[in-house]
Amino acid sequence: MQENEKEIQHYIFKFGGSCFKNAESFSRALKILQNYQQYKITIVCSAFMGVTDKLLELFDKRCNFEDAMSQVDDLKTYHETLIAEVIPKSSEMHKRALDYIQMWVERLGDALKRESGMCPETELKDYVLSLGERLSTFTFSCYLAAMKFPAQFLSSDEIIVTNAFFGSALPDLDKTAGKVQAKILPILQEGKAAIVTGYYGMTESGKITTLGRGGSDFSATIIAYCIEPKLSSKVIFWKDVDGLLSADPRIERRAKLLKHISYAEAKELAAFGTKILYPLCLITLERQGIPAEIRNFAKPNSQKFTEISNLIEKKKEIVKAITSLPDISMVTLESQAMVSLPGTAAKLFSLLGDNHVNIVFISQASSENNITFGVDRQDGHKTGELLRHSPHFGTHWFSVKIENDASLVAIIGAGMLHVPGVAGKLFSALGKHAINVRAITQGSSELNITVIIARDDLENAIHVLYETFIGNNGEE
Template sequence: MMTGQKVTIHKFGGSCLRDKESFAKTLSIMKKFMDTPSIAVLSAFRGITDKLIGVMELALEDEMKALNKCKDLQLFHEDIAKKTIQDEALVQDAISFSRDSFKLVATTVHEIFTGGLPRNMRDYVVSFGERLSSYLFSCFLKAEGLNAQFFPGDALITTSSDFGSALPLMGETSGKVLRTVKPALDQGTIPIVAGFYGEDINREITTLGRGGTDFTATILANVLSSVLDPVVMFWKDVDGLLTANPNIEENAMLITQVSYDEAKELAYFGSKVLHPLCLSMTMEKNIPVEIRNFNKDLDAPFTQISGYMKENIDVVKAIACIEKCVMVTVQGAALVSLPGIAAKIFDLLAKHGVNILFISQASSENNITFVVNEQGGPVAVKRLQESEFFGKTGDTHWIDVFQEDVSLIAVVGHGMAKKYGISGQVFTALGNAGVNVRAIAQGSSELNISILISPDDLKAAIHAIHEKFSLHQPK
């Protein structure tokens, strides 16, 4: 909905809020974009989520040691408040909030020690990272003369009860956001929102999984697009999306314009800058997204994600990769005569929490190859080999299961669709570089070509494709 009234939703990650200087940088960012109403969505301070998880794991064995770790985390947050907030009353407000929060965590530590650690309790504890950073940041902005208001994540976002990877219930969430955040914006207030978590319909705290704070920002944008024109700005420690992983390809270039679909493919296939789910929220309502480098000048080039497609020029936009994964092959003559083999494989793996990244099957049907992440490989092979169907029948192995370490490359670009010879150019480049292709897959959208290779060939493969399609040249 184009209303003409814009709102900027800033998402600040933990790396943006480290010390007095970085807080000052966030203030300069907020002030630069104050010509439109603004919202800030915050992650926990860097490393705090992992430390809270460590507290819970320690609580299973030693309550006192876990409580001591809680005290250390409380003092850490109090120290940040003292060093960044330039108003004594607001410093004391932040310290009081920190102490009250860790009293709640300490109570949960005792419950974990005596009764174990269910998933809902894990979500509850890790949510304090975002609660604390957001509340302290709201106090910081108030001390700097800005009209800021703290909003806890559970006050805005209602989710499914899938603890650890919950999904928003958009109807309930829309009602909450429009009743609270929109009036605050109308009054000139800057909402400071704790990202990463919400609550389910039973009022239990849930978390949104990896990239959850990014997800929070785009959920808010999706809802507010019914009454405002939002733009989402992700402030990261990278320039934006690049044509390749710069740790592998030294000539990787910043991509200044990319489509939602291309960005989702890059996110799925190894780019950790954004999570695909958060882009689904913006793509649905055609909301522009920007990825900007927090550590650079505010006018530095950045990546904009939108419905933009530069098909005729950028045949290939970028090369994504998953450096370490496991290729599992299920093969045997019995596969040809047994219906529903693929369904049985994927059902078995789903029951054991193994996610499939890539699937390939020859038309002869005597084998199925799929790829899982590095951690899922041993689990997949073990469960298949021990299963009644795929395991040993009497003294005979009718079906064999093999595994091999591989790297997965995804060549991404809208310009590949309906263009003749793109696959041929990719494989010619790989052949000239001496790279052997183990398996390939391409969807009907023709948006990406996925290729399995040996990890030893990863750098050579990416460089060959990067050079072939001139991705090292500024566009």
């Protein structure tokens, strides 16, 4: 039996912030849970829509305590208003939810007053940002209790053990697995749903950490990874879209839903532009062979959704999707002495990594006298300054060239594996439309070919590549 055909015992539902706007959306989430009540269920929640941005703004104002506390009051009012709308005042859960909001708002105010200037900035920031998921998840747990749906709240700092990389922490999966199984499995065995906060965990020394971009989705897949040895699981990400698409529909009107995609292909899409899922979420799923779905929260019964599994479909299509990063800076580091200077690439990676600059693309000439790489455009100037002032790269032996008008375009698909001539076809198609390729690379997985072009050519390039490799084929 294939992994995607296994009998599922346990569903992990990840609800995004847009799933909790009003009473209607809370009711829809409840109906989804009721439809799966014959299974064991774990629920992971993001912060309510817009709350993380409010917390970021609050954190930035922390030095002006009065302004910060005004933001805290606004945050409290926002949650109290939503509670009044979704939980009947006659229910004891209404007061319980309000009391919880009050308790944590007071703790937040105390932390801002006590820790600002004393606690390392990254630690305080993670503590502040974790509040969004804490408040949303507890509120939803009180709503479920008021609606007589059996569920038990669990804060993720009780189960997810992370390193101390504040802002982008990684879990210790072995230690986390023990806690997840000890805390969540008994809840599930009692016939209740476990409702867990997303986005954050805790170091072994007791510091709150956040998991970075897509952190609540990551939380859901961490839990799935840890429970899979005990219960056969599936993760469903409830989003405001039908699933992954073959191109950006704002640019390519023929973009179609990808009904099935492999982990490997999904990771390539996640790395090259799609913001629906992030690569770390997929790594934990792939390691345990856990299937996942991306479904539209507004259309929970629709058959239009994306399934992600370890199954690589063999179809006529060589390319499954076209994706892009529209705003990058292309940096070329050149030196005739590079051949005789071992470790140049390692020094480059170390310099940029230590200064929090992420490389999204890299290519090296076969002559070994230059390295071309791409960074986010907002990091372009910073990268140039780092290289020019570096004791190693800032000498007269190296020249640095930065082009800030670049975009990245990638074609992705398992159909490219061992198929000759794909790169030639790509060059030919772009060349016929006078689109110049500035740099090219292919990952060792052979699941993507990536090119750098002028930003002004981006939309035309996407249209040309879509027509060349995907065309007008219907939905998969």
